Amino acid sequence: MNTLPTIALGAARVGFRGRIHAIDAARGGTGLPAEELERRLIELGFVEGANVELLHQGLFGGDPIAVRIAHTTIGLRRREAMAILVSAEI
């Protein structure tokens, strides 16, 4: 494992590739309780150790973003993606 610093997926640029380091739902700036946000992220496959790639972003404010996780592509807002902490691939 490399020891590159972790960043929030919600702050990453298009083309970012990395691995999920942790889910910290308290950092997702959303209307949902942290526990519920965490469960929803996991249900869509966002668990520690999974590889992610930021594929696309929307026109206004770069939001929402399309993220590839394993073979699935998920569209979500940057706000919620702030809860996904990732470390960049070397």
Added chain:
Amino acid sequence: MSDVSPVLPSPVIALVGNPNCGKTALFNALTGSRQKVANYPGVTVEKKVGPLVTPAGRSVRIVDLPGTYSLRARSPDEEITRDVVLGRAQKDVTPDLIVCVGDASNLRLALRLALELKQVGRPVMLSLNMMDIARRRGIEIDADRLSREIGVPVVSSVAVRRGGTDALLAEIDRQIARQQAAGTSEWHAPDAGALRGAQREADRILAAVVRGPGNPDSFTSRVDKVLLHPVAGLVILLAILFVMFQAVFAWAEPGMDAIEAGFQWLGSLVEGLPLPELVRSFLKDGLIGGVGAVIVFLPQIVILFFFILVLEDLGYMARAAFLMDRIMGGAGLHGRAFIPLLSSFACAIPGVMSTRVIDDRRDRLTTILVAPLMTCSARIPVYTLIIGAFIPDREVWGFVGLQGLVMFGLYTVGIVGALTVSFVVKRLVWRGKSGEPFMLELPDYKIPQARSLAIGLWTRAMAFLKRAGTTILAMMILIWLLASFPQPPVGATDPAIDYSFAAMIGSAIQPLTAPLGFNWQINVALIPGMAAREVAVGSLGTIYAISGGEEAADQIGQALSAQWSLGTALAFLAWYVFAPQCASTLAVIRRETGGWTWMWVTFFYMLALAYVAALVTYQVSRALGAG
């Protein structure tokens, strides 16, 4: 010949899976067009039941359930899935066997769901669906090992190919024959830790049983580079919508001409029959004229649904929601509201029903509130008639038809109205409370299957014709009665209809609608139009046929352009953009929101908007000399 129904109810098999796993295609392949409950296109938001006779000769019932990632049920459609799976729904759909359907090329989330389904205590099996696509992409799955690892039978299936469901059917037979009783459910809503553990377990199993390229579908990636491009993606989305609405008018014309000719021929047949004048008038003006005026729009409705079904089957709808999320967010709508609102262009009823995919109650209510403002296909007859009669058929800027432009304008007014209303609701009623997250899987692109499309179009066309044969027919008969009785006194000089109930009713509400430029004939047409919008066209046809004689009956449009001012026509159009003229939509809103409140809110706010819009339109037109 009818079989004696068996003593034991036939076993129930529930199909459960993630959204976009091809579950509905599998359901169609298993049950064909014999399915009982017509579902609306877009998404499966309601359970569907269809009969099936297995190779061993057993008759079973297949239940197709809305797609979900977990039994936790965050939205109303997922609650249906949870309740059926747990046996909390009606007894006759309690499953004897749960078939977890997974997309073979994308099993990660399906496996986690399968692990969760195992806890329910009912027999479970896993069907690796769309196996053909997975094989083509070089993915190999060790089904035996997978079966041993998760502890349930595993088969593969290809819904779209003949014989593609043989293995699934054989396993269903084996499972039913074993007659396992349902055990006790150990399922309880998993917390984050349990979900995480299950996903890790699923990932471990996947790593052990799946061989193949680690890279995702390259076709989807390449197409998404264009279709999800921040600028090009939006431009293409708008272009698709534009083509869709153009096609609704251009492609439908031959079909509409043929239907029109058919009904005229029927009318002329009746004309030649030796019947009393009253009976002939009933058949020709009431029945054939009225129902024909509505059925003629079948081609347009089929074309509109064709586009919506194709876009959905392609996997484009989720992308459209993605592209529109931020824009719609500005108006206080959730990105997921895009699909219900687009469906509402066909009909607000499936639109309102498909809001079940929206988790948050506030977001969902806002969407339900504005869905009827989207120009549904029932408004098309009214718009087409008035535009054809009053807007000259010429080109502007050299290439755009003026009539088409006005039509586009009416659609735009509806959309702008909807966005404005949702903006106001979000600001004033919900006070901008930060809402639900937008999280949506963007499925790999798939080529739509002709068979699925055909079934979807067929059920829609039948639903429309059934409406024409029941609600609309009943309204047409009522209108004819009101317009024909009482009969004029002997020696009357005015047209017969002036002595009828219709004229009395129309004149009674005249003071209310006079500021809108409406005459009594319009008032009469508005009343049955409350049952179904398109009835207004048939009603006007009947009213003017009875009052105006032969020439008018042939051409409703000509009669209108001779008797209405331009201001009246425009006010009538403005009224139709907003008016809550559809009893079925109001009924479905009441059902979906679980009470009368939101139905009345919708009714009155739309009525108020319609009145104001028609008033302003008429008064402005009059001021400009078109009154």
